[in-house]
Amino acid sequence: MATIPEFKDKFFEGEPGLLAVFDYEYDEIIDFYQRLRWMQLIFCPPAWLSVVCCGPCFLNQNIEWDNRSRHLALTVDGIKFVHAKRQFLCGLSCSDKGKESKTVPYDKITDCDVQEPAGTACCCFIPNVLYKVTVDTASSGRNKEGVPQHELEIIGLKHPHEFKQAVWSIKRGELPSGALLSQLPARPEQAPSQSGMSDMTTPLLTDIREELRKMNSLLATKYGAT
Template sequence: MAGLASAEQDRARQAQAPLSEARQHQQPTQAVDDFFASDPGLVTVFDFDYDLIIEFTKKLQWTQFVLIPPLWLTALACGPCFLNQNIEWTTRARHVALTVDGIRYVVDKHKTLCGLSCSDRGKESKTVPYDKITDCDVQEPAGTACCCCIQRVLSQVTVDTASSGNKDGVPRHELVLGGLRYPNE
């Protein structure tokens, strides 16, 4: 009797082996961002592709600065001197995760303008509850962002709720996440 039960258990394990191997291949990649490591109720973390976002944003904003003469007035306040650093600070302050409550998006406290502590921007967080989400779309990059010379390279994930919609003919989304490393996961 024990031998029969053992044989049945072996067959059950063998039947489940391909299934568990398939599940291992479908698991999302391990996130690098450890911002939410100590948060209770964490389900998974999604990484932003910080380097790609920074590279794209620098190209775009420097091109806009050069091509739009009224922006040259910011040179009087040393605006261009801090442009690259502001892009870094703003980009690396962004974090997103799935929690038991919903999608949690946080922009951590970070420096702005010339980097003095009096111009710091405080931490902002938003949680979109799962039961309020009506739509979640991924828009792949295509076309150009500025004057046919800066190619779009960032995917954009938009999350909508019942309160999302149009305001003055412009679509309004509950949450827009540009530059996720693996937006389709």
């Protein structure tokens, strides 16, 4: 059975229908992307033009703002990803980016897999250290260049394999161990239980019996009792 790990992210406190919250490795993500972006800046001369706008001065801070505003949870409705409101560019309020969120329903998911880190990200200097979880639906595919387009890409989760197991468990209608709710809501497409079917069929059988009795009574009156 899938098990929900402990978490520290308090972003989803009070969220209705919350099943689990999964933490990001924020420090590791920020360190990786800061080193990657500085390396790309050094080896890409056209990017040097950003010095005119003081781009490098805010590079590290922008990476931190962007990544610490990412949050992930499992709710009764599906996988919920939120990119919260955050500062951008020089950090003035006029350049803030607004909140973005996306929920992928469990019944739409066709694949959920984990890509483990391997190789390097830039010129053999920066090793890939971040796990990537990809979520696909029937509408996922490839772009014109043939690159896979996933419904959701989650980079840098602290417990990627536990997340994958929890998603498949909930999709099967099973509640992972340690979930915040005691039970999953009944799904409309699920077949009724035996007790539910009994509750529905008993009145129907009673009505049929009464109709047969009336029919027998009419036949007896017309043709005589047998």
